[in-house]
Amino acid sequence: ADSVKLATTDVDPKERYAVGAFNFSTIPEMVGIVEGAREKNAPVILMASLGAIKYIGSLELIAETAKGIAKTYPEVPFCLHLDHATDMEQIKQAVVAGFTNVMIDASKEDFETNIARSKEIADFAHNHSPYGINGCSVEAELGMLAGHEDNIHVEESGKAYTDPSLVKEFVERTGIDALAVAIGTAHGFYKAAPEIKFDLLEEIRKQTDVALVLHGGTGVPEDDFRKCVAMGMSKINVGTGLKKVYTDAVREAIKTLPETEYDPRKIAGPGRKAIAAEIASKSDFFNCSGKA
Ligand code: G3H
Numbered sequence: 001a002d003s004v005k006l007a008t009t010d011v012d013p014k015e016r017y018a019v020g021a022f023n024f025s026t027i028p029e030m031v032g033i034v035e036g037a038r039e040k041n042a043p044v045i046l047m048a049s050l051g052a053i054k055y056i057g058s059l060e061l062i063a064e065t066a067k068g069i070a071k072t073y074p075e076v077p078f079c080l081h082l083d084h085a086t087d088m089e090q091i092k093q094a095v096v097a098g099f100t101n102v103m104i105d106a107s108k109e110d111f112e113t114n115i116a117r118s119k120e121i122a123d124f125a126h127n128h129s130p131y132g133i134n135g136c137s138v139e140a141e142l143g144m145l146a147g148h149e150d151n152i153h154v155e156e157s158g159k160a161y162t163d164p165s166l167v168k169e170f171v172e173r174t175g176i177d178a179l180a181v182a183i184g185t186a187h188g189f190y191k192a193a194p195e196i197k198f199d200l201l202e203e204i205r206k207q208t209d210v211a212l213v214l215h216g217g218t219g220v221p222e223d224d225f226r227k228c229v230a231m232g233m234s235k236i237n238v239g240t241g242l243k244k245v246y247t248d249a250v251r252e253a254i255k256t257l258p259e260t261e262y263d264p265r266k267i268a269g270p271g272r273k274a275i276a277a278e279i280a281s282k283s284d285f286f287n288c289s290g291k292a
């Protein structure tokens, strides 16, 4: 279980590389993500959404699976992350189960409530991980991305860019390790390419040393990823696009195989392979290949 330990704070912002964080919905996808990272000798973050937990069965099932993956792929440093969680009890349960990074998403709440909830989780996670003090790091969000993904729905009219003047106070009062920022990306597939506000990222980066997190990685052009990383983004989340990569590969397998073929490994196996290839190529964009 030694490898389930990479916290997002392990990335020094001055190093200028980001760890890719990928949503999974099934156990074979978890393995595919780690296999892709191994191909590039890269660290990686496995993200469980609330929908994935419901579908797979429980937080514990996922945490124990991650421990098994760590034993099977000891050369890959990876982090098990709880994504966009809002239920305080569920987040604490994830910490105790062995998640090594949890996100408290109180971004829809007012500033003081967001601070109070984020601080409560930071205090708990830093002291209650089975991996010891600071064995679990904490991500919180300031500002709000538009879009839809899993349990997250925010209308275009409801989005809010991160206010850089609040960043320092938010980080200091909460004690979080990583900050999700809203700088122009959105959750889900984009209708048009996102317009990332790089000047805002620069302003935010000056305010704090904690790891910065880019949500809504699906549809972001390669050059924009590289620019964000060069400017100090440390974690980049990709969800929707990876689902499509998996499903396209499975669909293709079903189309090509004869009807007499019923082996699930031949149907779902190409999905897992396609995921690994996607993680490998994203690791290059994020400049984290070779950083394991
Ligand atoms: O937290 C998850 C991500 O922000 C994924 O966003 O589905 O647009 O790639 P995405």
Ligand code: ZN
Residues within 6 Å of the ligand: 084, 187, 215, 216, 237
């Ligand atoms: Zn997100």
